[in-house]
Amino acid sequence: MTTFQDFGLSPALAKSLERMEYTTPTPIQKQAIPLALEGHDIMGSAQTGTGKTAAFAIPLVEKLLADPRGSALVLTPTRELGKQVMDIMHQLLGPKSAIKTAFIIGGEPMFKQLRQLRNRPRLIVGTPGRVNDHLERGNLMLDDAHFLVLDETDRMLDMGFTVQLEKIFKYMPEQRQTLMFSATLPKNILKMSDNYMNNPKRIAAGEVNVIAKNIKQEMIRIEQGSKYKELLAQLHEREGSVIVFVKTKHGADRMATNLRKDGFTADALHGDLRQSKRDKVMRNFRSQNFRVLIATDIAARGLDVPHIEHVVNYDLPQVAEDFIHRMGRTARAGAEGSAISFVASQDGRKWLAIERLLNPDAVTDFSDERREKSVKGRKGRGPQKGRGGSDRFKKQGRKDFKGGRSRDDRQGEGRKEFKGGRSRDERQGEGRKEFKGGRSRDDRQGEGRKEFKGGRSRDDRPGEGRKDFKGGRSRDDRQGEGRKEFKGGRSRDAKRSGMPASKKGKFQQKRSGAPKSSQPRKRAS
Template identity: 55%
Template sequence: MNFSDLQIENKLKKSIELAEFKTPTPIQSQSIPISLTGRDILGTAQTGTGKTLAFTIPMINKLLKDKNAMALIVCPTRELATQVMATVLKLNVREIGIGNALLIGGESMQKQLRKLGKRARIIVGTPGRINDHLKRKSLNLSKVNYLVLDETDRMLDMGFTPQIEEILNYVPKDHQTLLFSATLPDNILSISQKYLNNPERISVGSLSTPIEKIKQETFEITQDKKYHELINQLVERSGSILVFVKTKHGADKIVKRLKFDGHKADAIHGNLRQSKRDRVINGFRNGNSRILVATDVAARGLDIPVIKHVINYDLPQVPEDYVHRIGRTGRAGKEGSALTFLTPSDRSMWNSISKLIDPNYKPPQRDREQKRSFRGRKKGKGSFNRNKRFRDNKKSNFKEKKKLFKKDDDRKTSFNGKKNFKKKNDNRKKNFKDKKKPFGYTNNPQYFGKKDDENPRSNDDRKSSFKNKKKFKNRKRPKSFKFKKFKKR
């Protein structure tokens, strides 16, 4: 089958020839004839199989037939939206002349408003920016009858579900929907049941296995030696290389070190402005920089045919992202290679990735033995129980000492002796209490030996003396009283 055999408008056939698209890929040959009939499609295929052209050709054909119709293509990332628009522009030459607008974050809002004001009928954008225009009322989707959700699984992973549902509220119910996804989890199936009308299910190849022409390798290494091995791999390999890391900070850090070591490298991640992203990608395409260090934001939708090698410096957070990472090489039937660095802490994630690619995969014997050894350890065994053993020894020694105390008869007698000593002390205390305590305290030796009756003053006398003191308060001084001043002679 060729594109010329399709039942499409002649203008579109000419533009396909000018764009040098010759033979359709399996996903294109299966989905294009069905979508031309107006049916909804639920399509799944690996990355780099030509999904973009599979929904772009029927879209332009529909807009050529219906002059009032509109099309909306929703993509997860700015890069993918930009590349979809590039494919649209390849087909939408001057002879066709359908107005279009690219609505993505990081670009001038005024430029987008001007595009929308020129009656744009093809809208390509990301969920966030499309919703911004809907809130501003600068975008009207009431005439959209062709809707494409590209890389839907990625959009759901990125948390765009509320935005997508908000967009679908503005789209008329009577429209054709094409949903494309690299994987098919349960949330995709639930969305297809909710928004697709009796869709045709199209699947090309396995959803989880990478493209066969990609040579996959692993390299076991420790974390501190990763960068030195990366340098070795960059020297040994020829051609452009895409290096995947875990964080934005890690990408910038590696690029800084690579530039210091004399390598041409650039970083791409979520913190870059759109203009900077475009410059980085164009520079990599044109060969200005041989190495591109990226986070998972570039794992999907980055269509750069020149990528010959992919190096997974860090493993992805989700097993499915591994397939999309290495899918950046081996595009359009070309050969490619993928190298993955594995540290001891990556073992469980690598097992999950291997199981995704091959459901019959079983972890190596040593991994299973390690799991058993951790689960099957009993108390008191192994190096981990050294402290416990020390505590147990202390307890046993303490118990033995107790037994010794119990067996020793001499110690019993000594304890009884202590009891007798306590009794004597108690008797002495009682005798001391019985003695009458003298009133007051004195150091006069004549006082000792006197009888109690000889006490000079009793309590009653003291009380009366205190009463007499009140008389002094009422005594008045004469008015003419003055202190005499004594002068020194």
């Protein structure tokens, strides 16, 4: 297949491709489009910027044009990528197409999306979270959706959309055609393809986990506090549009502000911006109204801006696979590009993970070489094992010398801790004796503990009751007399017996909780 006309597409779609100046298919399009038109499930891997969006969009539109029944669903990880996919779909459908569409993403009002869904769209593009919301509310029906596309699948799984995707699959017919595209193919994607795809055809354009050859890469070792000054120097040296990747949303806003103060036209793109603001930022960047875009990984995933010439990894990505996606923002469609990575002292593990992903053989060779150098450096000191271990001790056992004998020689003898010339083993069974007054605890066993008060033990005093002396009398002697709280020398009982009758009646009412008299009190005249 050397041209799009060789695919035997409908006249309306062929006219749209001609209007879009699509003449020669890319390698991934040559492989994917014929298989998709035949109805096969596809699992494709390709570097970003190779035209994989058109690789699934062209057969999708052809299916909708050929069959007046049925619908199609396209899921993307981010709003920006979804917007790009929807723009391409509209161009392929043509300006006067009768096929209605719906764009279902988070961050936009629900009523606007409800209005689109009431028109019974046949093409739906959206993000998994919002699509799942509409399904659960009953706003969206996918009973006739026989065509499913998962774009940037690896990123959707990284973002935690696995549960939402599995819920969406349950709303769709089992007999459907599924196209899954991803820049990388980790194990979780292969597992998903086994569960939800029907004998998928594997296609690939170029190598997986490889940076495009037309990108000039550079790595700069630098301390964290010196990164911004180095960024300013790099921006002064280079020309053209630049995208700078940072790890936090707050960091993106702060850097955009600082760059504007330093004379550069810059703006930030991250997930906390309203959708209208994100659209405005991307519209201005595509129109080259500003030069430097500061972005986070999630917001910039899948961005297709042809005039980006430089990528700056100000902060290394948390996931090594994201490094490949960042590189794909430049050198698109065969153009030249460059990439700079700032690597601080605390970024050693992240950078090693990136190197291992891009070139695992080289990292292994380097590790082996470093291990050989380490062994050679110890030459002359004798073979060693671990931290100062030695082969001459092998199978001999470690000897901790006490009195000339090793631990192994003393094995089985029992540990002897000498007290008065006798070991612990020799004293075994004798019972521990803790001497008090010349007698051991064992000698005193059964005698009862004696805590002397006035010469008599507690055991000598059983049954007497505890006496807490107050005024010479014990608590037991006073049992039943009633508690006496002395006020003015009289007890509570003595005061109660001598109380006047009127006061005593009130006292008894108060004690018994009897209600007060219901007669109204006489009002003073």
